[in-house]
Amino acid sequence: MVFNLDIAQTKRMEFVLSQLHTHQQWRKQGIPTLSTLSGYPNNIRKIWQRWITNHTLTTIIWSPTTTQSLFLCWLEELLARQALDKYFLEYLAIINKSTTETILHHLVGKTRYELDVFQQQLSINLSTVGNVLLRWFIDRIAQKQEITPLLTTELVKILNVQKRQDIQNDITVFTEFFPLKILPAMLIEITHYDQLISPSIHSIIQLTESLPGLPIALSVSSSTLAHYFSCTAESRIKTMLRTALVAIDQEGEQEIKLPSEINRFLQQHHASIQLIDEAKTLIRALSETHNDHSNARSQAELFLFNVLELIPDTCGIFKLNTRMPFTFGNQAMEIDLYAPEERIAVEIDGYYHFQESKIWRRDRRKDLELQLQGILVLRFLAEDVVARLEEILDTIRFALQAGRKRRRI
Numbered sequence: 182m183v184f185n186l187d188i189a190q191t192k193r194m195e196f197v198l199s200q201l202h203t204h205q206q207w208r209k210q211g212i213p214t215l216s217t218l219s220g221y222p223n224n225i226r227k228i229w230q231r232w233i234t235n236h237t238l239t240t241i242i243w244s245p246t247t248t249q250s251l252f253l254c255w256l257e258e259l260l261a262r263q264a265l266d267k268y269f270l271e272y273l274a275i276i277n278k279s280t281t282e283t284i285l286h287h288l289v290g291k292t293r294y295e296l297d298v299f300q301q302q303l304s305i306n307l308s309t310v311g312n313v314l315l316r317w318f319i320d321r322i323a324q325k326q327e328i329t330p331l332l333t334t335e336l337v338k339i340l341n342v343q344k345r346q347d348i349q350n351d352i353t354v355f356t357e358f359f360p361l362k363i364l365p366a367m368l369i370e371i372t373h374y375d376q377l378i379s380p381s382i383h384s385i386i387q388l389t390e391s392l393p394g395l396p397i398a399l400s401v402s403s404s405t406l407a408h409y410f411s412c413t414a415e416s417r418i419k420t421m422l423r424t425a426l427v428a429i430d431q432e433g434e435q436e437i438k439l440p441s442e443i444n445r446f447l448q449q450h451h452a453s454i455q456l457i458d459e460a461k462t463l464i465r466a467l468s469e470t471h472n473d474h475s476n477a478r479s480q481a482e483l484f485l486f487n488v489l490e491l492i493p494d495t496c497g498i499f500k501l502n503t504r505m506p507f508t509f510g511n512q513a514m515e516i517d518l519y520a521p522e523e524r525i526a527v528e529i530d531g532y533y534h535f536q537e538s539k540i541w542r543r544d545r546r547k548d549l550e551l552q553l554q555g556i557l558v559l560r561f562l563a564e565d566v567v568a569r570l571e572e573i574l575d576t577i578r579f580a581l582q583a584g585r586k587r588r589r590i
Contacts, residue, residue: 193429194228200427201232205396207425213390216398217406217422220429222370222459223466223480225400228429229368238362238396244370245381246486248500251369252351253337257330258365259355265328265363269318272358276305288323296323310340310350311357318358330512349387356392366396372483373455377401377409386418402458403428437461443570450491459484460567467564478531481563482517485529488570489518495577499527509550516551523584526551527577528560557584 197218207214218225226242233240241258243251259265270281277284287299296319300312307315317339321328340351355364369385371377389397399422401409406422413419439447439460447457463484466477482501489495503519518527530544548558559580561573 194231197228197427197429198232198235201228201398204425205236208394208396211393213393213421214425215386215389215421216396217426218398218400218429219403219406219426221462221465222400222402223462223477224429225370226368229398229400233366233396238366240366240368240396242368242370244372244483244501245376245379246372246483247502249502249504251367251381251385252348253333255352255365255367256336257333259363260328260330260333260336262363262365265359266318266322268359268363270322273303276303285322288319289325291323296320307357308354310354313339314354314358331508348384349391352388352395353391361392361394364395366398368398368400371399371401371405372459372487373453374405374408374412377405378413382418386421389421402455402462403430404454404458408454437465439464440567443567446570452491456484456487456491459487463563464567467567478529478563481529481566485527485561485566485573486518488574489577492574495574495581498523498581505554507550507554509547514547514550519556520581520584523581524556525577525580525584526556526558528558529563529566530560531563 201216204214204216218229229240229242239258239262241254243249243254247254267281270284273284274281288296291299296316300316300319303315317336320326321332326332340354352364367385376382385397385399388395406426410419410423439457443460447460459480463477463480466480486499486501489499490497498520499518500521501518503516503521505514505516505519507514509515516526517529519525520527528544528547544560548560551558557580559576561576565573
């Protein structure tokens with residue numbers, strides 16, 4: 182009998198989407214729900230994005246291994262939403278029992294004093310941070326300034342987010358002005374067991390409980406989750422993870438075998454189960470020709486970063502998905518892996534980087550901008566992160582040594 186994998190995968194996706202639909206119904210009833218999706222990260226991303234699209238939502242996909250904070254990533258996505266100022270004007274119009282045109286007339290081109298009087302006359306009770314946020318949005322509208330992700334750093338500074346480090350309140354304050362349907366959902370990608378027992382998980386649980394209507398999900402490998410369930414005592418967090426648990430990949434799905442060279446390398450360096458799972462996930466993503474190769478590239482970035490963290494002479498040198506203090510296009514330049522002291526950028530390319538001329542040209546412009554900033558750029562193919570791992574590591578080591586020599590001169 183021939184087993185049609187595509188049919189099986191389609192049925193599995195339909196089942197998972199129905200489970201996510203059930204979770205959303207719970208949220209609408211005010212039941213705190215953290216969707217826990219176990220399986221291959223690549224498959225989880227694909228299904229989550231499908232569900233998000235079906236519900237006309239936006240989402241962020243964030244991992245504790247990234248240098249950018251969860252809130253910063255979430256805020257950038259919110260500020261990227263079209264017509265955010267329109268939603269804010271509608272909020273003010275409802276409060277003022279007037280029209281958005283009337284509100285614009287009261288704000289545009291007005292003095293600081295007039296704007297302060299307008300804000301004081303609003304009959305609303307806001308939190309202290311809410312009042313700060315209200316004034317910021319009023320100022321943007323008064324100055325006819327377009328709201329974009331480029332304003333993220335400015336807004337974070339005004340809200341004093343970095344001092345508080347309170348993800349629950351930092352996000353909840355936006356519900357004072359905007360409906361939940363326009364706030365970005367979250368997929369948190371857990372790559373290590375330690376992340377499941379870290380304080381950040383407690384913060385995510387608190388956020389889920391304080392905003393039960395906001396779609397939040399965890400992506401975690403089956404082996405990591407099984408280890409967590411077997412090694413930790415019963416708790417509120419454990420119960421929440423179990424309650425909305427969905428296995429993305431079916432039991433008995435084809436086992437991915439690592440090439441002998443990469444398997445020997447990982448064993449030699451006493452790689453964790455999680456890192457071995459990442460290697461298998463990457464191989465699976467690269468082997469599926471129908472797959473979204475941008476996800477395979479992301480998996481290659483994560484795997485290479487964790488391999489560099491595993492090796493003593495490269496541990497702690499690189500940062501994953503670093504946002505630079507200069508722009509590329511209309512947003513902050515982002516580098517896949519960056520060594521700030523040695524000023525070395527590592528970029529991972531998918532096959533489409535060479536098949537699509539637009540992407541190829543963009544990459545060349547990016548390389549030039551980095552070179553002008555005095556940063557050495559190393560580019561590797563995603564498929565070579567598996568097939569030529571040791572060759573890539575040797576190249577990175579050589580570049581690091583050359584960078585250190587330049588610093589001494």
